[in-house]
Amino acid sequence: MEAFGDNVGAETGLQIWRVENFKPVPVPKEFYGQFFVGDSYIVMDTIVEGEYKSMNIHFWLGKDSSQDEKGAAAALTAQLDELLGDIPIQHREVEKCESSKFLSYFPNGVQYLWGGVASGFNHVEDESKPRLLHVKGKKKIAATEVAVSWDSFNHGDIFILEHQSRIFQWNGRESNPFERIKVK
Numbered sequence: 748m749e750a751f752g753d754n755v756g757a758e759t760g761l762q763i764w765r766v767e768n769f770k771p772v773p774v775p776k777e778f779y780g781q782f783f784v785g786d787s788y789i790v791m792d793t794i795v796e797g798e799y800k801s802m803n804i805h806f807w808l809g810k811d812s813s814q815d816e817k818g819a820a821a822a823l824t825a826q827l828d829e830l831l832g833d834i835p836i837q838h839r840e841v842e843k844c845e846s847s848k849f850l851s852y853f854p855n856g857v858q859y860l861w862g863g864v865a866s867g868f869n870h871v872e873d874e875s876k877p878r879l880l881h882v883k884g885k886k887k888i889a890a891t892e893v894a895v896s897w898d899s900f901n902h903g904d905i906f907i908l909e910h911q912s913r914i915f916q917w918n919g920r921e922s923n924p925f926e927r928i929k930v931k
Contacts, residue, residue: 805840
């Protein structure tokens with residue numbers, strides 16, 4: 748269990764790893780729900796109640812993730828399943844086509860971010876570069892990073908602009924009031 752850590756599956760909760768160089772790398776909890784579209788991830792939900800143990804392992808594939816990375820995510824998921832005594836149920840998740848079970852792990856929705864391993868958690872963001880997030884969804888909210896351009900906007904959705912230490916929310920005139928409340 749070295750690759751995933753010694754306490755993997757030992758207690759109730761969510762654990763997420765990003766596939767980097769064919770190895771699982773733990774994702775810090777503050778980044779749960781943020782997925783880089785150039786990466787693949789392994790997400791495990793564990794429920795332990797006395798002797799009862801339930802586990803679901805999802806491997807999530809970003810649209811720009813390499814074939815090698817996608818294959819590694821599937822192989823690592825199978826390895827983790829075997830290490831846990833074939834107790835978990837395995838699920839394949841594809842960006843923007845995720846199951847309701849997978850989305851339920853992220854009550855504040857998911858964010859799809861540009862980039863991949865080279866541009867991920869360990870680098871310092873250039874705060875002078877603005878980011879525009881396109882927010883949509885009725886039951887489960889998802890935010891997708893889009894080009895910072897007026898061409899990205901539409902009247903039916905909500906957009907969030909992050910620039911330096913400021914955040915602006917733009918509500919399209921036809922945007923859903925539920926989305927507006929959820930985004931705040």
